[in-house]
Each structure stands twice: as C-alpha cells, then as structure tokens.
Amino acid sequence: MANLGRLDWYDLARTTNWTPTYVQEDELFPPEMSGSMGIPMPAWESYDEPYKQTYPEYVKIQREKDAGAYSVKAALERSKMFENADPGWLSVLKAHFGAIARAEYSASTAEARMARFGKAPGMRNMATMGMLDEIRHGQIQLYFPHEYCPKDRQFDWAHKAYDTNEWAILASRHMFDDMMTTRGAVDTALMLTFAFETGFTNMQFLGLAADAAEAGDWTFSNLISSVQTDESRHAQIGAPLVAILIKNGKKAEAQKMVDIGIWRAWKIFSVLTGPMMDYYTPLEHRKQSFKEFMEEWIVTQFERSLIDLGLDKPWFWDQFLEELNYQHHGMHLGVWYWRPTVWWNPAAGVSPEERAWLEEKYPGWNATWGTNWDVITDNLLAGKRELSYPETLPVVCNMCQLPINATPGPTWKVRDFPLDYKGRTYHFCSEGCQWCFEQEPERYKGHLSLIDRFLAGMVQPMNLAGGLQYMGLAPGEIGDDAHNYAWVEKVRAARQKAAA
Amino acid sequence: MALFPLTSNFQGDFVLQLLPVDTENTMDEVAAAAAHHSVGRRVPARPGHTMRVRQQGAKEPLPRTLKVSESGLKPMECIEVIWE
Structure with a gap:
C-alpha cells in the first residue's frame, strides 16, 4: 500500500490543540510562559509555517548533514590548517566558539519553551526541531574546537567562556538571557527567531562561511554552513507569528519586541563580527567590509522582511545606519x-596596507x-x-x-x-540602549555591570590582576596582539622608505 | 578625603573610562588624572595648552581650583576634559 504524501496528512497530524478537560487552558499554557497576549486559541491555529517538515524527514536530513560535517573534519584533521593559518584567523575561531557554542545550548531551552508553550501547533512543531538543531549546534561547536585545545589553551574558552564573568561574555549573556531564557514563547520567537536569527545570524553565518573558505579553513566553513542550513529553517518561526499578532491588533507589541531584539543584536554584532571582518580576517581574504556586508545582507534584506510582514522600520533605523560607520x-x-x-x-589590523583599505x-x-x-x-615603535x-x-x-x-x-x-531610575544612575552608550531599558526598567534594574561590580568591591584586589582573576582569565589564556606586533615593523619599514 | 569615582571623557579619545579621584582633588588635578589614561596612550599631547574639566554638555568649564567635594559632581558622572 502506498504511503500518503506529506502534504496529504501534515495539516491533520499537527492539529494538536485539543480541548483540555482536566485543566484550564491557562494551566496548560500559563500566560507568562506562552506570552500569548490574550489572543484566543482559534486564532493561533491559523499559524502557517512556511517550512513544513516531518520528524522522520528531519532525522534523515540532519543525519546526512552531520555525516558531511564530521567527515570533512576527519579528512582534514591531518591538514596543517592550524599551523598555517594566519593568527588573526585563529582569533576569529576563538572569539566565535567562546561567544557562541554554549549560547547554542541556551537557545535550545528557548526553542523548547516555544515547543511546549507556543499556542500555535505549527510553531510547536517547528520549535521541536529547532530545539534539536540548537543542541546539535552546541555539541558540534564544542567538539570541533576541542581538537585545538592541546595546541592552544585559548581554545578551551569554547567551553569555559560562558561560565565566567569575562566582560564580553557578560555582554553576550545579558543579551542572550534577555531574549532566550527569560521570556514567554511569543516574545522569544519575536526577539530570537525573527530579530536575531532572521535579521542577523543567518546572514552572518553565510558571511563567516565565505571568509573561512577564503582563508582555507574548510573544516570551519563546512561546519558553519551546516549550522546555517538549520538556522535558515527554524529562523522562520517568527514570521507567521508576526502575521497573527498584527491581525489580532498587537502590532505595537510585536514591533516593540522586534525593535529591542534588533538593537540588542546589533550591539553584539558590532563587537564580535565587526572586528572579525574588518581587522582580524587577513586583508587578502576579505570579501567585503563589515559595513558593506551589513548594508547588503542585513539592512536591505531585513528592511524588506519587516515591511513585507506589515511591520515598520524601527524608530532607531537612521541611528543604526549611522553607527555602521563607526x-x-x-x-x-x-x-x-x-x-x-x-x-x-586580537589582530590590530592597522599595518600601512590595512589602513589604506580602512580609509x-x-x-x-x-x-x-x-x-x-x-x-x-608611535609608542610601540619607540619601545x-x-x-x-x-x-x-x-x-x-x-x-x-x-x-x-x-x-x-x-x-x-x-x-x-x-x-x-529609583535612586540609581544608569549609564548607556546610546539612545537605543537607554530606550530598551526604559521599556522594561523593572526587568533590567537589578543587573550590575562589570563597573558596578568593581565599584561595589566585588573585584579584589582592585587592579588588573584582580580584574583578570574575577574574569577567570588564567596565565596562558589572556590575550595579546595576534601577530606579536609584527605589523609595527611594517610601519617602521614604510616610514624609513618614505624618509629615504 | 575619600575615593570618588568619575567617568572621564577626554577630548579626542574614543571611550569613556573609569577615573578614580579624591574628593579633595581640584579640577586641575582631576584633568591631570584623566590625562594619565588618555594622553600619550591614544591622544597626542598638546604642549602649551591647558586641560579643563566641564560637566557633560556644559559650555563653561568648572573653576580650576574647585574641589571635587565642592563641585556638585555625582559619583560616576561623566566629565569632559577639554583642551584650552
């Protein structure tokens, strides 16, 4: 007997909004976990996910993806990529794995919340696979750098970073905890899958994969491409949700969460991706500048997605475009x-040739x-x-x-x-960050920045050594110039040549 | 005499920095303390110029001999250190 085609049974099989009889609807879907804004149950059933996939299909495809990524890794293990790579490229890998790998596990809990508490059956289905995706991304991005640990202790931070109070991780965790681990299913979908993933990471992973291929790091290029194919699927959880929110009079609420998500994602991108693209990636391997990449892939495409869905450009859009310059x-x-x-x-990236490129x-x-x-x-030239x-x-x-x-x-x-606010002065870098705080001051007011902690005496002794200890940075792990200041000698040679 | 944290925004520099001073310090001493973390590190020195302290957004600098304790500055308030 022939099997039914997927489309013949998919809609029926995912119709899982049964009428509860032993509990009330709000007990089954507590409002603080579902975040459903009072939208009635039938409305959620109109959620129509653009990417329909069944669990057997998912398992088959993921198995193939894993087989591909792991076999490329195995085949290239004896290559001399690590030994031959530019130190700036290794810094890209270290920064990426430390900031991202464990955050992927965190993302799996966000997907799990949508899988359990999302009121739309289609969202629950997509998020179930998204949850498995993120577990995979955590595992694969811990396993791949692990082989570098014996060669370079900084790679240990792929696993270690997220458990420390290192400042970049404080920033990363503050943002990811905000959008992934502390909100209901709807807000999580808007901020994580729509603003962060659709807007930023999907494209970033494409860009990073291209840079990796250009730098000859086929293992990383393959890994990141494999991750991106998952992202491009589960990032679509947000869009049909936006449609339901707008149809049910919740556009302002949706817009606000998307705007917060975009602004927060931008700030993290500016510290992680910006330096990688414009300073760490060796000059000869740069495809385009960070600004060009952002304008082409993020601004243009995401702006279109927002408008197409019936949302507006965020109020800070002009400021965001201005910040791309600096x-x-x-x-x-x-x-x-x-x-x-x-x-x-960090690679300084300011040799004479690199400065000419920046100009x-x-x-x-x-x-x-x-x-x-x-x-x-001048200081480095003078010793x-x-x-x-x-x-x-x-x-x-x-x-x-x-x-x-x-x-x-x-x-x-x-x-x-x-x-x-309530007797404490907060300091912000921009109107955008201040605005995020003002939307939900009670949510954010208790957090202490690294400076707040320092002033509260939580960092002891109150000097660089105490700071490094507080941040978990041991000798052999702390950063220094990626090229051991070789670029300074290029400047010296250029100046001597000019003077001759 | 008490430790007093300010935020230094030095003219020509790119970042706000934590500036620990003393409540008995004058504005000239505050400017010199701020310069230690900016001038000759990322900001070129300007011989023959004086450094003055003003509150963020103010047009006029604070008097050079004014003490921190008399200035009305709040802990971690952002001061601008400008060349004159």
Whole structure:
C-alpha cells in the first residue's frame, strides 16, 4: 500500500490543540510562559509555517548533514590548517566558539519553551526541531574546537567562556538571557527567531562561511554552513507569528519586541563580527567590509522582511545606519587596547596596507580612528609597549554591557547617556540602549555591570590582576596582539622608505 | 578625603573610562588624572595648552581650583576634559 504524501496528512497530524478537560487552558499554557497576549486559541491555529517538515524527514536530513560535517573534519584533521593559518584567523575561531557554542545550548531551552508553550501547533512543531538543531549546534561547536585545545589553551574558552564573568561574555549573556531564557514563547520567537536569527545570524553565518573558505579553513566553513542550513529553517518561526499578532491588533507589541531584539543584536554584532571582518580576517581574504556586508545582507534584506510582514522600520533605523560607520571601529580599538581581558589575541589590523583599505572603505578613518592608532603605533615603535596597555577600566553600558565609545579625533562624538531610575544612575552608550531599558526598567534594574561590580568591591584586589582573576582569565589564556606586533615593523619599514 | 569615582571623557579619545579621584582633588588635578589614561596612550599631547574639566554638555568649564567635594559632581558622572 502506498504511503500518503506529506502534504496529504501534515495539516491533520499537527492539529494538536485539543480541548483540555482536566485543566484550564491557562494551566496548560500559563500566560507568562506562552506570552500569548490574550489572543484566543482559534486564532493561533491559523499559524502557517512556511517550512513544513516531518520528524522522520528531519532525522534523515540532519543525519546526512552531520555525516558531511564530521567527515570533512576527519579528512582534514591531518591538514596543517592550524599551523598555517594566519593568527588573526585563529582569533576569529576563538572569539566565535567562546561567544557562541554554549549560547547554542541556551537557545535550545528557548526553542523548547516555544515547543511546549507556543499556542500555535505549527510553531510547536517547528520549535521541536529547532530545539534539536540548537543542541546539535552546541555539541558540534564544542567538539570541533576541542581538537585545538592541546595546541592552544585559548581554545578551551569554547567551553569555559560562558561560565565566567569575562566582560564580553557578560555582554553576550545579558543579551542572550534577555531574549532566550527569560521570556514567554511569543516574545522569544519575536526577539530570537525573527530579530536575531532572521535579521542577523543567518546572514552572518553565510558571511563567516565565505571568509573561512577564503582563508582555507574548510573544516570551519563546512561546519558553519551546516549550522546555517538549520538556522535558515527554524529562523522562520517568527514570521507567521508576526502575521497573527498584527491581525489580532498587537502590532505595537510585536514591533516593540522586534525593535529591542534588533538593537540588542546589533550591539553584539558590532563587537564580535565587526572586528572579525574588518581587522582580524587577513586583508587578502576579505570579501567585503563589515559595513558593506551589513548594508547588503542585513539592512536591505531585513528592511524588506519587516515591511513585507506589515511591520515598520524601527524608530532607531537612521541611528543604526549611522553607527555602521563607526561603532565596530571603537569596539575593535577597545578590545585591542584592553587585550589582556579577552580570551583571544586580537589582530590590530592597522599595518600601512590595512589602513589604506580602512580609509578606502570608511573615508575619514585616518583622520579620526587613525589619530588614536597613531599614538599607539608611535609608542610601540619607540619601545614603550607599556603605554599600549590600560591602567583603568572602560565604562560600560548598563544595557549592552559594552564599552561606551564613539568616533575620536577632531570630530570627537563620545558621550554618556545617563538615566536616573529609583535612586540609581544608569549609564548607556546610546539612545537605543537607554530606550530598551526604559521599556522594561523593572526587568533590567537589578543587573550590575562589570563597573558596578568593581565599584561595589566585588573585584579584589582592585587592579588588573584582580580584574583578570574575577574574569577567570588564567596565565596562558589572556590575550595579546595576534601577530606579536609584527605589523609595527611594517610601519617602521614604510616610514624609513618614505624618509629615504 | 575619600575615593570618588568619575567617568572621564577626554577630548579626542574614543571611550569613556573609569577615573578614580579624591574628593579633595581640584579640577586641575582631576584633568591631570584623566590625562594619565588618555594622553600619550591614544591622544597626542598638546604642549602649551591647558586641560579643563566641564560637566557633560556644559559650555563653561568648572573653576580650576574647585574641589571635587565642592563641585556638585555625582559619583560616576561623566566629565569632559577639554583642551584650552
């Protein structure tokens, strides 16, 4: 007897909104877990997921994907990629795995909440597979870097980072906990799957896979492509949800959560992806600048998705576009200057050739960011490396937890955005971060930034050694210049040539 | 005499920095403390210029001999240190 085709039974099989008789609907779907905004049950049944997949299909395809990724890894294990890779590329790997691998496990709990408490049957079905996806992403992105641990201790941070109070992880955890582990199914779907995954990670993984292939790291390129194929499926959980919310008069609520998600995702991207693309990736392997990548893949495509679904561009869109010109340059300079406080070795990326590229991609870079790098470079040329290390902490934002920074030099646009709330003054990096806080001040008010903790005496002794200990950075793990300052000699040679 | 944290925003620099000072410090001493973390590290020195302290957004700098304890500055308030 022939089996029915999937489309002949799929709709019937996922019709699982049975009428409960032993409990009330709100006991089965507690409002704080489902986050359903009072929208009645029949409305949720109109949720129509664009990507229909059954569990047997899922298992078969995932098995093939895993077989592909693991076989490429096995085949290339004896290659000399690690030994031959540019140190800047290894820093990309370290930063990526530390910030992402364990967050994937966190994401699996977010998907699990949607799988259990989402009121739309289709959402529950997609999220069940999304939950398994994220477990896979956690495992595979821990397993792959594990082989590098004996060669380089910083790779241990793929697993370790998330359990520490290192500042970049505080920032990462603050954002991911906000959108993945502490909200109901609807808000999670809007912020995680729609704003973060549809808007950002799906495209970032494509970009990163391309950079990896260009850098000759086929194992990582294959891994990240494999992850991306899952993302592109489960990221679609959010879009049909937006349609239901708008149809039921909840556009403002949906817009707000999407806007918070976009703003928060942007800030994390500016510190992780921006420096990777414009400074760490070796010049000859760069496909396009971070700004070009963002404009082509994130701004244009995501703007279209928002409008097509009936949402508006976020109120901060112009500010966001403006920040594409400068925010990641400041994040990079901050990471490099405070390099002992990260688990990877930041590549300065400011040799004469690289500065020429930066000036071409970001006209005016030399007259602004270049002025700060000039002083650093002069100190290193003069053998005064001690002046290229910090003796205090940067002040970080009480929302994104990242250093408050902006364009330096003659234009000097740095400023604080302070806000008093219930007797405490909070400091923000931007209108966007302050606005996120003001939407739900009771939610965020108790969090202590690294600076708040330092001032509260939680970091002892109150110096760099105490700070590194608080952040869990052991000797052999703390960051330093990726190329051991070889770029400084390129500057010296260029200056000598110019003077001759 | 008490430790007093401020936020330093030094003209020409790119980032806000934690600036521990003393309540008895004058604004000139605050400016010098801020300069230690910016000038010669990322901001070029400007010989012949004076550094002045002002509250964020203020047009006029605070008097040079004014003490932190007399200034009305709040803990972690952002001060701008500018060349004059």
